[in-house]
Amino acid sequence: MTIAMAADHGGYELKNILLDYLAEKGHAIINLGTDTPDSVDYPDFAKACCDEVVGGRADFGILVCGTGVGISIAANKIDGIRCGLCPSKEIAALVKQHNNANVIALGGRFTSAEDAKDIVDYYMNAEFEGGRHQGRVDKIMALEK
Ligand code: RB5
Numbered sequence: 001m002t003i004a005m006a007a008d009h010g011g012y013e014l015k016n017i018l019l020d021y022l023a024e025k026g027h028a029i030i031n032l033g034t035d036t037p038d039s040v041d042y043p044d045f046a047k048a049c050c051d052e053v054v055g056g057r058a059d060f061g062i063l064v065c066g067t068g069v070g071i072s073i074a075a076n077k078i079d080g081i082r083c084g085l086c087p088s089k090e091i092a093a094l095v096k097q098h099n100n101a102n103v104i105a106l107g108g109r110f111t112s113a114e115d116a117k118d119i120v121d122y123y124m125n126a127e128f129e130g131g132r133h134q135g136r137v138d139k140i141m142a143l144e145k
Contacts, residue, residue, distance in 0.1 A: 010066025011108030
C-alpha cells in the first residue's frame with residue numbers, strides 16, 4: 001500500500017518509528033515531515049498528509065501530534081477525510097470497521113512504539129463493515145456540503 005505520513009514536533013519521533021516499521025513491511029511511504037524537534041504547526045502537516053489521501057496518491061494516512069487530538073481535528077476539516085483518533089488497537093480496528101476512516105491519528109506523547117505498531121496493524125487488517133454503518137458514513141460526508 002501507499003501510506004501518507006505526517007507529524008508535528010510532538011509526534012515526529014513516533015511517526016518515524018512507524019515509517020521504518022511500515023517500510024520494512026514493503027509499503028511505500030509518502031513522508032510529509034516534520035522530521036526535527038523544531039516547533040511547527042500541526043494543521044499544516046495534517047493538510048499535507050490529507051491532500052495525498054484525497055488526491056488518491058495514498059491509500060490512507062497516518063498523523064501524529066503530541067496528543068493526536070489537534071492534528072485529527074485539523075484533518076477532519078478537510079473535505080473527503082474521516083480521521084479517527086486511535087488511543088488503542090481496538091479503537092483502531094473500529095475506526096475502519098464502523099467509520100471507514102481513511103486517516104488515523106496517534107498521540108506521540110501518550111503511545112508507546114509497540115502500541116503504535118499494533119494500532120497501525122489493527123487498522124490495516126480491519127475492513128469496513130458497510131451495512132448500517134454505510135448510511136452513517138454517508139451522513140457524515142453530507143455534513144461537508
Ligand atoms: C504541540 O505542543 C502540541 O500542542 C500538539 O502536538 C498537539 O498535542 C495538539 O493537539
